[in-house]
Amino acid sequence: MPHDVELIILLAVGFGLALLFGYIAARLRLPPLIGYLVAGILISPNTPGVVGDIHLANQLAELGVMFLMFGVGMHFSLNDLMQVKRIALPGAILQITVATLLGIGVSMMWGWSFGSALVFGLSLSCASTVVLLKALGDRGLLDSVNGKIAVGWLLVEDLVMVLVLVLLPATAVLLGGQALAGSAADENIWLTLGITLLKVTGFIAFMLIIGKRLVPWIMQVVARLGSRELFTLTVVAAAVSIAFGAYKVFGVSMALGAFFAGMVVKESDFSHRAEEETLPLREIFSILFFVSVGMLFDPRILLEEPLHVLAVVGIIMIGKTIAAMALVLFFRYPINTALTVGASLAQIGEFSFILATLGVSLQLLSLEGQNLILAGALISITLNTFLFSAIEPVQRWIRERSHLARLLERSGDPLAMLPDEVSQDYLRDQVVIIGHGEVGRRITKNLMAENIKVVIAEENREIVENLREKGIAAVSGVATEPGVLIQAHIQHARLLVISPMDIIDIHKIVDIATTLNPQIQVLICAESKEEAEVIRRDNIGEVYFAKEEMAKNMSNHILNQIEIAHHQPPSH
Template sequence: MHHATPLISTIVGGIVLAFILGAIANKFRLPPLIGYLCAGIVVGPHTPGYTADQTLAPELAELGVILLMFGVGLHFSVKDLMAVKRIAIPGAIVQISIATALSMLVAWGFDWSWGQGLVYGLALSVASTVVLLRALQERDLIESPQGRIAVGWLIVEDLAMVLTLVLLPAMARLLGGGDANATAPTTMEVLIEVLSTLGKVAAFVAVMLVIGRRFIPWMLERIVWTGSRELFRLGVLATALGVAFGAYALFGVSFALGAFFAGMVLAESEFSHRAAEESLPLRDAFSVLFFVSVGMLFDPMVLVNDPWGVLATLLIIVVGKSLAALGIVRAFGLNNRTGLTIAVSLAQIGEFSFILASLGVYLDILPERGQALILAGALLSIVLNPVLFHLLDRYTAREDKQGDPQPA
């Protein structure tokens, strides 16, 4: 009889606890994501009782990142973005800039370097796709004018974060990462590193556009002809993981970017909807493990030991980002209801923030305190987001009762 291995116990412990706590969160009308993060806290090293394997959890999380990014690519829509590009593109860029600037100001108060403040700010500037889409779907707002703007805005934020994940390793030394005793890089060295990284990305993108766009749909079409649903599901999974690993092994591109482009290429084929449907259960399972592994990094004592840092982080996410988004939407001449919907939709952070914070710590740019504050801000903002949407619902109901016109 085989004994439970660390791999089995980590997966079983994470998924079972995530299911229980996710169901409890859902019962209280909170996103299950909260339950998944809490499951990670329970099995993490900062709480008593069972502790999951600290080596395996990050590797399982990497698989979760690959499948998360593959899902983002599958749902990426140039058409949706172009429909609201007039406000979504400049709005998202300005909002990211404002949120990052506010965060760098707070980081200066923490006595952090500008590089640390930049990574901290970028992590706080981008909203969670999972949380936003769930909130809009619950209110049938996805196809509404404000829903389309929110989704387009989110697409721009996601693209900005993908670019950040690509460039951050190349600029790590400039931002204060790596060996503290090493000589500061010259401008030319940084420029060469960035251009080298962009060159590798360009080569990978070219291969995906020239070969991937033809080969992947052709391969899946042949699989469809076999009539095997199981083989099609396996083909989609092999595409996501194979392209992600190939991008890393051959071009030095991150797993995340490789998986994102695999999803984008597949999204253009006629099998995109079926691929999304067939891969969803596995994507969900490994995404859960990703959020569990993120929760394992969170030390609840940060709420007690660093309350002012947590409060400042939360205010940037919930107040700073929201006011910036509201002001931008109103500046474009849209009404208050649309502005408030966008503002509330973006008043939280999630998966990209976790990925960026983990990368920042790995590259020795972001201090562990920064990651702890980002995790605390994410947990609290996700908990508060349904409350903000409830207040928005009450506002719109009162507005409708008074006979105000619907948004254009």
């Protein structure tokens, strides 16, 4: 019988319990990571029963952090962020500031030092990417304007947290903590900070100049061999070796290294394949990370400091939510957007755990602080599902009280009305296009090339602003609201084009449009074959389905080529 079986025990018991409690969480319509955290709590030294090796768990957690950050890097999309930058960038920074200040204020009232309070506040300010993407995906909101704003907001939060992870070790001594083992704690804090920033800049420059070309080239060379396992190994080796190299050569955190490894892999032509084939491995290490985080949690904090736990949950679920909603409404987005973004950010997750663990290792954060953060995460993630479920009822309640709706949605929004320079002559026989996504953009471009008048109704205010800068008539708002179609002068339009969207919303838009203009022709882009068939049965307009149209075009092209070949004289 082998004697060194601690790792096998940890993996066997950890995965077994993670599976059991992950399944229970999923059946209760909760994120499975709640189950993984509970599994970790059950095998931690703080609870009776089987005890896993905490030192081994910490090493596995490091690997988990690397693969989590690698995944964040692979999902990081500058294009997604640029689409919503005017709200996501200031919104996320202001919300992080508000949540951090609330955390600092409350913890300093408890008698904590400023350094501890800062790490604590920052840990409460960042939402979980895993929880957010799952919540939006389950509700089909990922590709909606509200979903894109929430994801863009979170991308900014992630970038800020990556910067915090880089700067915190360099400023630990100044904040009253200790430098990490093996790092030089320079007497001059500004010199240490300067050197750290120089190393980070050097690493980023290396990755953007050399890594961006080298990693995709290696992936291409390996892909030509046709070996699936070698390709997967290449991607994993890139993630781990870049993370370790960043730490060893440039002295920056392995988390930052893994994040940039994910970003350069995303630049490759094989990024989708890399993401698909490494997903099981990344998920396995993510599960280990959450199990190891659970092993650090001491449940006694819930009994010993219930008021402190309530304060933490209040900051996460009330303070952050109100701050986010207020900022979204300030930028003149509708109530639905404010509620969706507020619910999306009313939880904390993986970055909070990473930051708390780093804070403890730098002796900036006490174990009590770490336990409060973990308790806040467990409770907020569990309750987050119910917050999302409350969006529709709360929105209906606000809409029924028109004075409250008017107060929250500021009137006189210039983007909700067509500009004065759009003449009345232009607003006759125009084509009204709902949505300016990929389909809407192509239709608009083709129509304008033929000098056909168009008016676009779009939820995303930044897109409307960009369209107006190009001299294109556009209004901001949700087209299921009659006022938006009235502003687009639907009553004088000859044609209504609806981009792919929820079938219930399509019915609402068509009902409003045909009430205002019974003669209008309606063209609808369907997202799936099933949806196209439902719309055809309902007989509310002409339906186009992308794959169907592609098959028709390709068939016509093939028939034309055959026809041409038949009429050509035979070659000798």
